[in-house]
Amino acid sequence: MSKYMIWSRPTEAPVAEREVPAEKTAADKEAAITNDGAKTPGDDSYDSDAISVNAQAGVQNVEAFAKVWTKRDLILAYVTIWCIFFVDAMQQGMSTQLTPYVTSSFQSHSLTAATSIFSSLIGGLFKLPLAKILDIWGRPQGFVAMMISLTIGLIMMAGCNSVETYAAGQVFYWMGYNGITYSISIFIADTSALKNRALMFAFASSPYIITVWIGGPLATAFLNGPGFRWGFGAFAIITPIICSPLMALFYFNYKKARRQGLIPDRNSGRTWSESIKYYIIEFDxxxxxxxxxxxxxxxxxxxxxxxxxxxxxxxxxxxxxxxxxxxxxxxxxxxxxxxxKTFMPYELLMDRTVLWACILSGVLFISFYIWDSYFSSFLQVVNNLNVTQTSYVMNIYSIGSCFWSLLVGVAVRWSGRFKWLAVYFGVPVTILGVGLMAHFRQPDVNVGYIIMCQIFIAVAGGTLVICEQMAAMAATTHQYIAVVLAVEGMFANVGGAIGSTVAGAIWNGVFPQRLAEYLPAESQGDLVSIYGSLPTQLSYPVGSPTRIAIQHAYGEAQKIMIIASTVLQAISLVAVIMWRDIKVKDFKQVKGLVV
Missing domain, CATH: 4.10.860 (DNA Excision Repair, Uvrb; Chain A)
Incomplete structure (x- = not known):
């Protein structure tokens, strides 16, 4: 394991956990977080290793797990998590490359962005009910439910016979994919000290550094072999298998905690009908x-x-x-x-650090999906890259951001702060990288300049994503970690849906008009098929008048997308400036055996 991972079963803490009741004002919460009136280990009311009696059942259960599992169990859990992220990242990278071919097979290439709108909304908005599932029923139960949803989505995409069925499958897939990654993120937050959490989040996402090189060749192999359907179908089998060890580990430690009396029997006393009514209200x-x-x-x-x-x-x-x-x-x-029961925990959003961390998350995803939605098709049509080469360029963001986030995690652990990284590096470099693409993502421009821009965006993104999550978590207590990360994730996914919407609107408003304007007379009759199919666009030889016309139409649509994406980054700068400069070394947030 990394030399920065420090294993400890604390009996004393230098500063106590900050309990911030939901009904307090933002000023009260800020005072608590900055040590004013905090309980200390010497207070009679404080027990650094006791299970939180006022927490919900799911939080109590995970604290009980932390009291009974061994260092071996925790190491095994993190190794399994890494493997799950590896498989999911490999599948997700492959899926991104396959999507334009799926929509094109139904003559609906222009709906590439639209297929992700509803799935992004559901995937993001479902995190708040999922946060309640994790807190009320437990982390393992939520993880299993999301694995089932992801598998159903893969099966539907494998058997789709229309764009509508594929989009419906994406809803289940993204709800499950986001749910699995979210559930694991909560587990990492439950089992890591705040000062090490950025590094642990970076560790969990590090498989993307490897899978970058696998997604494209894998997509190519399925397209040239059994077809895209088997690409989804194979992972419908692989995913449950790779998730099984973590489920077994959860079950084993749950039974162990029950035997030791740390998890009591809970009987609500409600009938089935009363329970249904209760959960309908509880989950809003x-x-x-x-x-x-x-x-x-x-x-x-x-x-x-x-x-x-x-x-x-x-x-x-x-x-x-x-x-x-x-x-x-x-x-x-x-x-x-x-x-x-309100859907949104508005009292948490009263804290300015939580609110602006969520706003930053939303803006980053809006901006990203505006310039990324048709990037894969652009690289193939304009830069004449094949699917594998396209995947390498597309995944520069994944490999760069995930590698860089490891360095960010070390920097946060070393300095004990995160705001300075976002203000002085993350946002300025993002603006630079996105802004330069308006000039370089055009026909007759060497793809090397696009790669340069992607590297800038990658290292900046790796900084901002880690910092925004740290900001949201550092501003609250363990009991509310699942909720604040759910809100942050909801902003991200809704932002992704808005970004896809804006990209689709610009594409549909600009590309067909420019295509009609630039196409030579002999190709005007094929306008609809060219507009609707990526393989049709690629069928025209490079250098032919029709291919040049298509490339110029791409360039004009892309320029407008990138300008819109760059302008949005002004909000990002405001967001990070609004954060409190919280020193994460100053307080303890979780209990039991942690990293």
């Missing part, structure tokens, strides 16, 4: 439905309007906007006046 099912459906109805028209003869004036497009707007208004009114 109505609120979840309203915001998910509202955002989906409101965002989808931006990608679908070009398929309507009347464009924006088409009745179905207008209906989508009206229904979506009404559902979003209904969500706000329901949450304010009706909901017994």
């Amino acid at each position: 099912v109505a609120g979840l439905f309203l915001i998910t459906a509202g955002l989906a109805f409101f965002l989808l028209p931006f990608s679908l309007y070009s398929y309507q003869a009347q464009g924006w004036r088409a009745p179905i497009i207008i209906a989508f906007f009206v229904v979506g707007g009404l559902l979003l208004i209904g969500f706000v009114l329901f949450e304010k006046y009706v909901a017994p």
Whole structure:
């Protein structure tokens, strides 16, 4: 294991865990976090190793796990986590390369961005109910449920016979994929000291450094061999197998904690009907439905309007906007006046560090998906790269950000702070990298300049993602870790959906018009098929008038996307400036045997 991983079963802590009740104001929470009035190990009310009696059952269970597992168990858990991330990252990298070919097989290449909108929304918004599952029922239960969802999604994508079925499969897949990574992130937060947590998050994401080189060749092998369906089907078998050891480890330590009396029998006394009603309220099912459906109805028209003869004036497009707007208004009114349990933990968002960390997360994903949605197709059509080469360029962000995040984790552990990394390095380098792409992502520009921009964005992204998660977690206590990471993840996924929407709107508004303008007369009759299919675009020889016309249409659409993406980064700078400069070495947040 890394020399920076320090194993300890603390009996005394230099500074106590900060318990910040939800009903306190943001000023009270800030005072608690900055040591004002904090309990100390000498206080009678403080026990650094006792299970939190006021915490929810899932939090109590994981603290009981931490009291009974051995160093060997914890090492085995982290090794298994690394393997799960490796397989999921390999599959996800392959899936990204296969998606344009899946949509093109149904003559719907322009819907590449649209297929991810609803799945991004569900994947992000579901994290808040999942946070409650993890806190109320337990970490293992949530992990298993998400593994089942991911497997169902892979099966649906493998058997899809339309873009609609593929998009539905993506909903289950991304809900499961995001849920697994989120559940594991919570486990890492449960089992690591705050000063080491950035390094542990970086360790968990380090498989991307390897899988970068596998996703493209794997996608190529399936496309040239059994087809994209087997690409998804194979991982529907592999994923449950690779997740099994961690589930067994959870089960073994759960039984061990039960035998030692650390996990008591819990009987709610409710009937089945009462339990159903209780969980419908507890998970705010109505609120979840309203915001998910509202955002989906409101965002989808931006990608679908070009398929309507009347464009924006088409009745179905207008209906989508009206229904979506009404559902979003209904969500706000329901949450304010009706909901017994609110969907969003607004009291946590009162803390400015948590709020602006979430805003940064959303902005980064909006910006990323605006310039990334059609990047794979651009590299193949404009730069004439094959699928494998495209995957290498596409994954520079993954390999660079994951490698760099290890260095960021070391820097946070060494300095005990994270804000300075975001303010003086993360945001400025992101603006530089994204802004330069407006000039370099054009026809007749050497792909090396694009690679340079990707490296800038990668090291900056590796800094900002770690720092934003540290900001959200450092501003609260262990009991609320699952919730704040869920809110941060929700902002990220909704941001991804908005980014895909903006990308789709720009693409559908610019690309077909420029294509019609630039295509030579002999290719005008093929406009629809060229617009709708990546293989058709690639079928024209490099240097031919039609291929040059397609490349110039790509360049103009990409330039507008990148300018929009760059302008958004101004919000990122405001966000990181608004954080409190919390010193993570100053307080203890978790109990038991931790890293």
